[in-house]
Amino acid sequence: MVINEPNSPPAIALSSLAEHVQQGLSQTPKTLSSKYFYDETGSQLFQQIMALPEYYPTRTELAIFRAQGAAIGQALGAGTGPGEPLAVVELGAGDGLKTKLLLRELLAARPGAAPTYVPVDISPSALEGLVATLRQELPALPTEPLAAEYGAALRELATRPGAKAVLFLGSNIGNFAPAEQQQFLAALAEPLTPADRLLVGFDLRKDPRRIRAAYDDAAGVTAAFNLNLLRRLNTELGADFQLADWQHFPDYDPSTGAMRSWLVSRRAQTVRVGALGGQAFEFAAWEAIHTENSYKFSLPQIEALAAGAGLRVVEVFEDGNHDFADVVLAVG
Structure with missing residues (x-):
């Protein structure tokens, strides 16, 4: 039990977002996590980004699923016997556009033993929308949505009977720093059995100009997506960011495969956050807040990364x- 001193102010119960902002804007260099991009407006903007001519990852991965979905489904179910249960666990399911192609292939390939789809997302509203569309489009598919952080979801599912096919698509692995990539994969591998499979999307290295353009589109949608993070802090935490005083800046380093994005302050300014008791954060002119990594990979890098996490490349x-x-992975 914590007892306040007689004349001390009561402790403020902070949300996880408020705690993150307090920590991220108090350090040098300042940083905010890309996982907070996805409020309702951010999710809508990202849907627009995926349709942009410059943004190749979504349509390219979708083309892989359309052309090779049956083979991918076969690889994911390779650890199960006839009639054995299979749970398809998708981390960060989103709208399920690509996954529906794979689920159709699995339903066709497993007559009498339909897989159970377990979409995992921290947003209950996103899951509700996905489940509603699946009931219409794939009524024969058992669906068990799970609103949770990824690690907690996998620990909960570890005791589930039958094999699991865990999906982490869209090259979201690239949002982690290199050391965190291996730690994250190792955490995903820890509850897996030899019968389980892990499918991870990786954006590969290519012409640096194409990569940079994908994160700095001519229509400015990606800039609006990045700036929406500040709007969210204004709405949810009572911050007073003046969005016109900030600009989106992306850059790609071909020597490391690091695509990074920042929000840059156009002038010296002070920002206060109401949810933090009006705490003030000072920004110098042209000081930046780092908001996103999106690393690109080579195939040898992927093999080394998997091996370091106790996984092997299956296909x-x-x-x-x-x-x-x-890439289909299995415990090594």
């Missing part, structure tokens, strides 16, 4: 231009 599915790879 690699690429598009014809070698822009993207969906």
Whole structure:
């Protein structure tokens, strides 16, 4: 039990977002996590980004699923016997556009033993929308949505009977820093059995100009997506960011495969956050807040990354231009 001193102010119960902002804006250099991009407006903007001519990852991975979905489904179910249960666990399910192609293939390949789809997302509203569409489009598919952080979801599912096919698509692995990539994969591998499979999407290295353009589109949608993070802090935490005083800046380093994005302050300014008791954060002119990593990979890098996490590469599915790879992994 914590007892306040007689004349001390009561402790403020902070949300996880408020705690993150307090920590991220108090350090040097300042940083905010890309996982907070996805409020309702951010999710809508990302849907627009995926349709942009410059943004190749979504349509490229979708093409892989359309052309090779049956082979991917076979690779994911290779650890199960006839009639054995299979749970398809998708981390960060989103709208399920690509996954529906794979689920149709699995339903066709497993008559009498339909897989159970377990979409995992931290947003209950996103899951509700996905489940509603699946009931219409794939009524024969058992669906068990799970609103949870990824690690907690996998620990909960570890005791589930039968094999699991865990999906982490869209090259979301690239949002982690290199050391965190291996730690994350190792955490995903820890509850897996030899019968389980892990399918991870990797954006491959390519012309640096194409990569940079994908994160700095001519229509400015990606800029609006990045700036929406500040709007969210204004709405949810009572911050007073003036969005016109900030600009989106992306850059790609071909020597490391690091695509990074920042929000840059156009002038010296002070920002206060109401949810933090009006705490003030000072920004110098042209000081930046780092908001996103999106690392790109080579195939040897992927093999080394998997091995470091205790996984082995089972099969690699690429598009014809070698822009993207969906990689099936198993515990080593």
